[in-house]
Amino acid sequence: MKERLNEFSKKSSLNNIEFSEESREQVMERISKKSKVSVFSMWNKRILSAATLLLLLMVPTYITFNSLQDDATDPNENLSGPSENPKVQSVEPEKPPLEDLENQYESMLMQEYNEELEVVNYDTKQELIDAFTKIMSQDVAVQSADQFFRVNNGELFVSESGEPSLIDFDTEYNLTKNSDKEYELTQTQESELTGNIHLTVTYQYQEGDWIIAARNVESLDNQY
Amino acid sequence: MDKFVEQYQNNEIDKDQLIQELMTHYGSQVTRLAYSYVKDVQTAENIAQDVFIKCYKKMHHLKKGSAIKPWINSITINKCKDHFRSGWVKHLRLNVDFSKFIKSTAPSPETEMAKKDQHDELTKEVLSLPVKYREVIICYHFQELSINETSELLNVKVPTVSSRLRRARLMLKEKLEGDHK
Numbered sequence: 001m002k003e004r005l006n007e008f009s010k011k012s013s014l015n016n017i018e019f020s021e022e023s024r025e026q027v028m029e030r031i032s033k034k035s036k037v038s039v040f041s042m043w044n045k046r047i048l049s050a051a052t053l054l055l056l057l058m059v060p061t062y063i064t065f066n067s068l069q070d071d072a073t074d075p076n077e078n079l080s081g082p083s084e085n086p087k088v089q090s091v092e093p094e095k096p097p098l099e100d101l102e103n104q105y106e107s108m109l110m111q112e113y114n115e116e117l118e119v120v121n122y123d124t125k126q127e128l129i130d131a132f133t134k135i136m137s138q139d140v141a142v143q144s145a146d147q148f149f150r151v152n153n154g155e156l157f158v159s160e161s162g163e164p165s166l167i168d169f170d171t172e173y174n175l176t177k178n179s180d181k182e183y184e185l186t187q188t189q190e191s192e193l194t195g196n197i198h199l200t201v202t203y204q205y206q207e208g209d210w211i212i213a214a215r216n217v218e219s220l221d222n223q224y
Numbered sequence: 225m226d227k228f229v230e231q232y233q234n235n236e237i238d239k240d241q242l243i244q245e246l247m248t249h250y251g252s253q254v255t256r257l258a259y260s261y262v263k264d265v266q267t268a269e270n271i272a273q274d275v276f277i278k279c280y281k282k283m284h285h286l287k288k289g290s291a292i293k294p295w296i297n298s299i300t301i302n303k304c305k306d307h308f309r310s311g312w313v314k315h316l317r318l319n320v321d322f323s324k325f326i327k328s329t330a331p332s333p334e335t336e337m338a339k340k341d342q343h344d345e346l347t348k349e350v351l352s353l354p355v356k357y358r359e360v361i362i363c364y365h366f367q368e369l370s371i372n373e374t375s376e377l378l379n380v381k382v383p384t385v386s387s388r389l390r391r392a393r394l395m396l397k398e399k400l401e402g403d404h405k
Contacts, residue, residue: 001397011344
C-alpha cells in the first residue's frame with residue numbers, strides 16, 4: 001500500500017485537473033473590478049465618515065436639548081400617573097449553530113502541548129473545565145476533561161487514550177427539535193479508530209447562548 | 225517562486241504581475257487541493273479563483289522571507305472548509321443532480337469537466353475517505369509535504385497527523401484489497 005501511495009503524487013488522476021485559462025482570466029477580471037470599486041469605496045468611506053461625525057455631534061446636542069426641556073417642565077407632571085410599561089421583547093432562540101459549536105468543541109479539546117504531552121495553556125483540570133463551560137455544560141466539560149486529559153504530579157497532560165468523536169457534517173445526521181430551547185443531533189459513524197458508533201449531542205439554549213448540554217457515544221459493536 | 229514575492233516586496237513588479245505568476249505556478253496545485261475536498265472540478269476552480277483573489281487582497285500581510293506555498297495552501301484549505309459550512313454546497317449539489325438530465329450530442333464543457341472527474345482506483349478510494357483522513361493523505365502523499373508541514377497546515381498536532389495517516393493507509397488497504405477479492 002505504502003509503495004502505491006509513494007507514487008500517488010505522480011500517477012494520480014488528480015493531476016489531470018488544471019487551473020483553466022478561463023479561471024485565470026476571471027481572476028484578473030475580478031481584480032480589475034475590485035480596483036475600480038476601491039476608488040469609489042474610498043469616496044464612500046469619506047462620505048460615511050463625515051456622516052458618522054455629524055451623527056456623533058448630533059447625539060449629545062439632542063441629549064442636552066432634551067434635558068434642558070425636562071428641567072423646564074413642571075415637576076408635578078411627572079406624578080400624574082405611571083408611564084407606559086416598557087415593552088418586553090422575548091427573543092426566540094434560532095437553531096443552534098451546530099458546526100460552530102462543534103468546531104469550538106474540537107479546538108478546545110485539541111489543546112496545544114509540548115514534547116512531553118504537557119498542556120501549554122492551562123495548568124489544572126479546573127482551568128480547562130472553566131474554559132470548556134463557555135460552550136458546554138458543566139457535566140460535559142468535566143466528562144471531556146477527564147476523558148482527554150490526565151494529571152500527573154500536579155501537571156496537566158494530554159491523554160494518549162484517544163481522540164474525541166466529532167460530528168461529521170459532510171455525512172448524514174438527524175437533528176430533532178425537543179423544544180424551542182433544546183435540539184438533539186444523532187449520527188452513526190464508522191471509522192478505523194472508533195468502530196461503529198452512535199453519537200448523540202444535545203444542545204440547549206441557556207442564558208442567551210446555545211451550549212452542548214450532553215454528549216454520548218454509544219458503541220454499536222460493543223467495543224470500547 | 226518566492227523570488228517573485230521578493231520582487232513584489234521590493235517594488236520591482238506590481239501586484240497584478242505577481243498574481244499572474246502565482247496562478248502560473250500554483251494554479252493547478254491549488255485547484256487539485258481544493259478538488260480533493262469538494263470533489264467537483266467547477267467548484268474547485270471557483271475556490272481556486274477565490275484563493276488568488278484573497279492572495280491579491282492580503283498580499284501585504286505576507287512577511288518578508290515567509291514562504292508563499294504554505295500560505296496559499298492554508299488559504300485554500302480554509303476556503304474549502306468555509307465552502308462546506310455554507311449552504312451554497314446544498315444548492316450546488318442540487319444543480320449537479322439536475323445537470324445529469326441535460327442531454328447533448330456535442331461534447332459540452334460539462335462533459336469535458338466530467339472527464340476530469342474520472343479517477344484511477346487509488347484516487348477514487350482516497351477521495352472516498354472521510355475528510356480528516358483524506359486531507360492527511362493528500363498533504364503527505366500527493367502534495368509531498370512532511371508530517372510537520374502537514375501538521376502546521378491542517379492545524380493538527382504531529383502525533384494526530386501520524387495516527388490519521390496510519391489509519392488512512394489501513395482503510396485504503398482494506399478497501400483496495402477487499403475490492404480485489
